[in-house]
Amino acid sequence: MVGVKSIPSPAIAEERSHEADHPSSQVAHFGADQPLPLDCGIDLSPFQIAYQTYGELNADRSNAILICHALTLDQHVANVHPLTGKPGWWEIMVGPGRPLDTDKYFIVCSNVIGGCMGSTGPASTNPATGKVWGLDFPIITIPDMVRAQAMLLDRLGIDTLLCVVGGSMGGMQVLQWTAAYPKRVFSALPTACSTRHSAQNIAFHELGRQAVMADPDWHGGRYVDQGTHPHRGLAVARMAGHITYLSDAALHRKFGRRMQDRELPTFSFDADFQVESYLRYQGSSFVERFDANSYLYLTRAMDYFDIAADHDGVLAKAFAGIQTRFCVVSFTSDWLFPTSESRALVHALNASSARVSFAEIETDRGHDAFLLDVPEFFDISRAFLQSAGKARGLTGKGG
Amino acid sequence: MSVQEVLPLNGLATEPSGHYRADHLLVAEMVRPGSKVLDVGCGDGDLLQLLESRGIDGRGIELSREGVNRCVAKGLAVVQGDADTDLVNYPDDAFDYVILSQTLQATRQPRVVLENLLRIGQRAIVSFPNFGYWKMRLQLLIGGHMPRTENLPATWYDTANIHFCTIKDFVQLCDEIHVKMERAEALDLYGRPLRLRLPWWVWNLFGEQGVFLLSRGGRK
Numbered sequence: 001m002v003g004v005k006s007i008p009s010p011a012i013a014e015e016r017s018h019e020a021d022h023p024s025s026q027v028a029h030f031g032a033d034q035p036l037p038l039d040c041g042i043d044l045s046p047f048q049i050a051y052q053t054y055g056e057l058n059a060d061r062s063n064a065i066l067i068c069h070a071l072t073l074d075q076h077v078a079n080v081h082p083l084t085g086k087p088g089w090w091e092i093m094v095g096p097g098r099p100l101d102t103d104k105y106f107i108v109c110s111n112v113i114g115g116c117m118g119s120t121g122p123a124s125t126n127p128a129t130g131k132v133w134g135l136d137f138p139i140i141t142i143p144d145m146v147r148a149q150a151m152l153l154d155r156l157g158i159d160t161l162l163c164v165v166g167g168s169m170g171g172m173q174v175l176q177w178t179a180a181y182p183k184r185v186f187s188a189l190p191t192a193c194s195t196r197h198s199a200q201n202i203a204f205h206e207l208g209r210q211a212v213m214a215d216p217d218w219h220g221g222r223y224v225d226q227g228t229h230p231h232r233g234l235a236v237a238r239m240a241g242h243i244t245y246l247s248d249a250a251l252h253r254k255f256g257r258r259m260q261d262r263e264l265p266t267f268s269f270d271a272d273f274q275v276e277s278y279l280r281y282q283g284s285s286f287v288e289r290f291d292a293n294s295y296l297y298l299t300r301a302m303d304y305f306d307i308a309a310d311h312d313g314v315l316a317k318a319f320a321g322i323q324t325r326f327c328v329v330s331f332t333s334d335w336l337f338p339t340s341e342s343r344a345l346v347h348a349l350n351a352s353s354a355r356v357s358f359a360e361i362e363t364d365r366g367h368d369a370f371l372l373d374v375p376e377f378f379d380i381s382r383a384f385l386q387s388a389g390k391a392r393g394l395t396g397k398g399g
Numbered sequence: 400m401s402v403q404e405v406l407p408l409n410g411l412a413t414e415p416s417g418h419y420r421a422d423h424l425l426v427a428e429m430v431r432p433g434s435k436v437l438d439v440g441c442g443d444g445d446l447l448q449l450l451e452s453r454g455i456d457g458r459g460i461e462l463s464r465e466g467v468n469r470c471v472a473k474g475l476a477v478v479q480g481d482a483d484t485d486l487v488n489y490p491d492d493a494f495d496y497v498i499l500s501q502t503l504q505a506t507r508q509p510r511v512v513l514e515n516l517l518r519i520g521q522r523a524i525v526s527f528p529n530f531g532y533w534k535m536r537l538q539l540l541i542g543g544h545m546p547r548t549e550n551l552p553a554t555w556y557d558t559a560n561i562h563f564c565t566i567k568d569f570v571q572l573c574d575e576i577h578v579k580m581e582r583a584e585a586l587d588l589y590g591r592p593l594r595l596r597l598p599w600w601v602w603n604l605f606g607e608q609g610v611f612l613l614s615r616g617g618r619k
Contacts, residue, residue, distance in 0.1 A: 327471065328478075346478050347488040355456070357471040358478035360464055379472040387474025 012288050013229055015083060016116070017132070020291065021125050023050035023111070023118020024082035025075055028155050036113065036148055039304075042138040046127065049152045050118025051075050051110035054094060055102035057158070062392055064158045065100060065385075066149065067109040068166030068173035070371075071298050072238075072290055074117035077109045078102070083289045092373055099382035104389070105162065112173075113148040114140040114298055116291035122221075123291035134293055135221035142169070142305045146176045150184070160184050163388055165381075167191040167370035168337065169298070172305050175345070178326070179307050179318040187325040187388035189381060191370045192334050194341035195315055195348070196306035201336060204244055205299040208237030212292050221293055234292045235283030242282045247333040247366035251275060315348035322349075325391065326356040327384040329377060331369040357384065419449050421590035422610065426498060426524050429582065429612045430455055434495035437520065439482050439512075440502030444470035447477070458494075460485060483507045486515040494520040501608070503527045504560040514576060517615050522581070526610040529585070531565030531603040549588065550607065566602055566609040573613065582612035 028049045030036065035045035052075045057064060067077055067090070074081075078088040078095055094100040100107055111119035114137070122137040129136075153161070164185050166174045171193025178188050197205075212218055215233030219226045243251075255275040259265070262272065271277040311317040326349055330342035339360045349356040361376050363369045370377065419427075423446045430436055432454050438447050441459030443466055450457040459477035461467045470477035482499070483506050497520030499512070504527050506512045516523035528551055529535075535546035545555040553560070564572075566585060573580055584592045585606025593606060602609070 325476070343479075347485075350478070350488050350493075351490055353490065353493045355458065355476045356478060357476045359468045359471045360479055361468065362464065376468055376472075380468060383472045383474045390474075 012083075016289065016291065017123060017224065019082060019118060020116050020121065020123040021118075023075075025050050025052050025111075025118060027051075027118060028152050030151060034151065036144065036151065038138055038144045039141040040139045044113070044120065044138060047113065047120035047148070048118070048124075049110050049113070049120075049148055051108060051152060052077060052079065053109075054078055054107040055105050057106040057156075058394075061158055062160070062162060063104065063389070063394055064106045064108060064153075064156075064161050065163045065165060066153070066161050066177075067094070067100070067107060068145075068149070068164065068170035068177075069109060069112065070166070070168040070170045071241075071302065072286065072295070073170075074115060075109045075111045076117070077107070081289070084285075089371065092371075093378065093381070099378045099385065100165065101382075101385075104394075105385070108153070108156065108158075110149055110152050112145040112169075112298065112301075114145070114294060114301060116294035119148070121291070122293035122297055123224075132224040134224065137293070137297065139300060140297060141301050142172050142176050143180060143310075145301065146173050146180055149173070149177075150181060153184075160186055162392060162394070163187045163189055163385055165189040165191075166193075168193055168367065169302050171337075172197075172302065175307060176305075178322060178324050179310075182319075182322045182324055185324045186392050187327070187384070189327045189329070189384060190345070191329040191377075192331055192337050192367055194337050195308060195318075195345050197303050198341070201244075202303045204240060204336075205303055207240050208299060209296050211236040211240070212296060215292075218292065221296075223292065229287065230292045231284075231287040234287045234290065234295060235280075237295060238286040238290075239279045239283045242279060244336045245366055245368040247335065247364055249333060249364035250366050253364065254278075315344070316351040319349055319352040319354055322352055322354050324354065325384075325388055326354055327380065328356060328358045329370070329380060330358075330360045331365070331367070331374075332360060332362045333364045334367040334369065336367040420445065422500070422526060422586055422608065423449050423590075425584060425586070425590075425592055425610055426500065426526065427453060427455075429524055429610075430496050435493075436496045436498060437489070437494045438498045438500065439486070439516070440499060440505075441470060441475075441477055442466050444473055444475045444477060446498070446500060447475050448473065451475070482512050486512065486519060489515075489519045491518055492521065496520050496522045496524055498524045500524075500526050501528065504562050504564065506562065509562050509564075510572060510576065513572070513578070513613075517578060517613060521614065523578075523613045524610065525569075525613060526586075526608055527564065527569065528560075528608050529566045529603065529606045530563040531567060532607050533604050534607075536604075548607070566606055567599060569609060569611070570599065573611070577616060579614045579616055580611055581614050584610045586610060 035043035077090045096103045111117040114121040116123040122133045126133045164174045164177045171190040174190040212233040215230035217228040218230035258274045260274045260277040307318045308315040330339040346358045435456045438459045447457040460480040467479045497516040538546040585602035586608045588607045
């Protein structure tokens with residue numbers, strides 16, 4: 001076996017495209033009267049936002065927490081994923097008695113606009129043509145994602161969020177929320193993120209996009225019409241991305257130079273090393289659940305993100321006079337969004353006299369640490385939310 | 400020989416301190432309720448918790464990652480930072496009070512730090528171990544070695560404290576940079592104030608630490 005194995009079965013492709021239009025979650029439809037104004041100048045209409053909720057909204061609607069998901073994740077935070085059958089991506093964090101306690105808080109997570117799990121994106125059907133949007137879908141940005149979330153919350157009758165939580169691209173959305181709607185965000189927990197995407201990160205994204213577009217099955221983005229999916233290119237993009245989510249130390253600890261099911265090298269390009277086998281698995285399982293064009297759009301949205309640029313190049317201006325309580329968290333071995341980026345954010349927040357906590361957590365697990373079992377992160381998140389709840393006067397169960 | 404044997408300290412603080420340190424209670428008493436406070440070198444956040452329990456909006460800076468994470472896990476607004484390098488990031492008049500508790504002697508540039516405290520805050524509250532304390536003097540004079548006390552047990556080669564001073568030295572620095580001393584207290588070994596209005600030289604000899612409430616614009 002050479003390269004990424006398995007062409008995803010047509011049945012899986014069918015399921016995936018069905019999920020894009022008819023998600024196995026709640027959906028909010030926005031008609032012609034409620035277009036989504038995009039940064040690129042286009043009004044997107046109609047569109048839909050797929051979302052999940054956990055816990056109950058209290059009587060005065062003060063216990064709502066919005067989770068913003070990362071690049072390749074979705075709204076299925078704490079339930080079985082409809083395509084993979086695996087547990088939700090943040091069950092370790094969200095649930096009864098967990099830091100994001102569903103007995104206390106009302107948790108909302110929506111699939112981002114441009115995603116492929118039920119919110120309108122390039123994998124959705126364009127109502128004007130009856131065909132999949134593909135590259136006809138307008139370019140979206142992090143502010144567009146947040147604007148769509150704000151419209152969803154209006155629909156749900158939630159004015160002010162107790163907290164907006166998210167890591168990586170989710171953390172970018174958290175920061176955009178505080179910059180765009182400071183009065184609607186009582187507290188914010190941005191994790192493993194930055195106020196702008198670095199040159200190195202843009203470079204990695206470009207590598208991923210080029211891998212997708214170099215796959216002949218991509219067909220200029222019209223692969224659905226051709227009955228194909230650029231799974232090889234997308235898998236390579238995922239493999240490259242996945243390396244950036246880990247760390248040298250974590251890879252060494254997990255795999256070292258160990259061989260995969262063999263004692264000696266095969267003197268071929270087979271996956272001799274465990275680390276190769278692992279990456280191939282990551283690549284091939286990813287393409288079963290993710291749309292290649294959606295990957296292009298969402299990586300682009302992250303690349304364009306730069307809060308300071310929208311405020312005369314001065315980051316502190318984005319947060320001037322802000323009343324939101326912040327807890328910024330970074331991880332020592334995260335080289336995708338290193339601590340220095342969080343520190344720059346904290347300096348800007350200090351300059352705005354914002355109430356900010358900042359913890360750097362020591363771990364060798366790299367960028368993905370925010371998704372893993374890191375007790376110190378749980379303790380900090382739990383205490384921060386409790387403190388925010390207390391300051392907001394949450395009573396009874398939410399107190 | 401203890402402080403009590405040397406001085407007729409009728410005014411010594413006797414109120415029970417509960418689970419708070421006596422010097423923290425003194426600092427908290429200097430802060431007007433409802434004000435906004437930055438605690439530089441806030442350690443595990445004990446003082447911040449005391450202040451927040453009194454309705455004060457408290458923030459902290461702490462050098463050690465462990466200290467910061469413990470504070471954040473208590474729900475306190477604390478960031479990792481260094482008094483020498485990170486105070487410049489705060490705007491003028493951002494706080495009513497900036498507290499520097501037992502940290503001045505560990506900074507590289509105490510004078511610059513002090514100036515920054517009074518730029519960021521309307522007032523500063525500074526406490527530090529007094530190197531003029533009689534036990535310190537005695538150890539150097541009789542023992543011939545660098546002093547170590549119950550509160551400063553580190554040896555000279557692994558102490559973080561690089562700029563020790565006496566109460567007298569500190570008063571001199573305040574005069575030099577035109578800082579007004581609104582209130583001064585000398586504390587005994589247990590952090591209790593020597594309440595009596597004693598001359599500076601007595602405080603300099605019998606105070607284990609000094610606590611000063613400072614504001615801008617002193618003599619000259």
